[in-house]
Amino acid sequence: MKRHKIRKYISFIIGSLLVFGLVMANTVQGQEKQYGWYAPDAPKPLPGVKMPKYLTLMSGGSPTSTYSMAQKIYQTLLKKSFPDMVIRVIPGGTMENMKSIQAGKYQFGMSITPVIAWGHKGIMFFEKPMPKVKYLATLGKPVACGVFVVLKDSKIRSCKDLRDKRIVVGSEKSFGRYMAEAELKAIGISFDDIKKNGGIIAYIAWGEGIRMMADGNIDAVYYSGTHPYSALMELNQRRKIRILKREPGQVERAIKILPGFTDYVIPADIYEGVPSFHTLACPAAFIASSDLDKDVVLSLIHI
DSSP states (O other): OOOOOOOTTOOHHHHHHHHHHHHHHTOOTTOOSSOOOOOOOOOOOOTTOOOOSEEEEEOOSSTTSHHHHHHHHHHHHHHHHOTTOEEEEEOOOHHHHHHHHHTTSOSEEEEEHHHHHHHHHTOTTOSSOOTTEEEEEEOSSOOEEEEEEEETTOSOOSGGGGGGSEEEOOOTTOTHHHHHHHHHHTTTOOHHHHHHTTOEEEOOOHHHHHHHHHTTSOSEEEEEEOSSOHHHHHHHHHTOEEEOOOOTTHHHHHHHHSBTBEEEEEOTTSSTTOOOEEEEEEOEEEEEETTSOHHHHHHHHOO
16 A cells, blocks of 8 residues: 655645545554554455445535545545445434434444444433444544634633633534533533623534634634644634643543543644644544445455
8 A cells, every 4th residue: 555644734635534544544554653644545345245336424514524524535435446336425423423324324424432332332422222333443543632722812811711702612413512511511611601601602613613713703612623624724824823721630521521532632833833732532433334234344444
């Protein structure tokens, strides 16, 4: 497999492609020191396996989400290997993808590893187990990395200062809203508290929320995805951004609220001039329906 090293200034789209390469390669051997992202090859059909004529992939709720970008690239790779296959990409979300596959609506999608585990057990956000949802492959590094972002010249200095502010937490289908809620709950602040204090919790896609923050219509954005993110890179070039530091023990308490998440450090200067920062994070993973033949599934990821 040919591997191509990436420079820090790569765009979010190329970054998503290369993160996805970890799934396709199923290896992190020899990865580039700082990022470890490489371009994937297309799947190679297993001999004698009859592939379905139609395949439905569940994506993310936003066109620029990690799920959406990975699925678009995966769709391109699949068409290269299976030119006769008709592939549909359907908008979804972390938990919606799980529920839709369990209901038999769709066959293939993405979620995050803690949510997949909760779904199998029927705990947390799920009332009963989801036996039809099968874990398939994990991206090699955490890609759901949550942070509170403000403009560098903002008077907001810590997460506690958010108790009466206007905050974008992602779209309603994004799991980032629950990550933001857990992080605030870990320091004694609820979404209801923020609203009672005159603040706003806005369920808006991150790209639009970042534009609103640049225009002064929003005070902070909780972004949960891969870093670097193109919209944040662009804003940092124009206005400069700051990642809010967590309160002591904040991430640890948030992890107790959302078991399976971890404290993951993003290196300095991934956004120019921004020091390294901690994130509430977890890997993303591909999931498939148990209705799919196992040899078909293996063909979809075989390289």
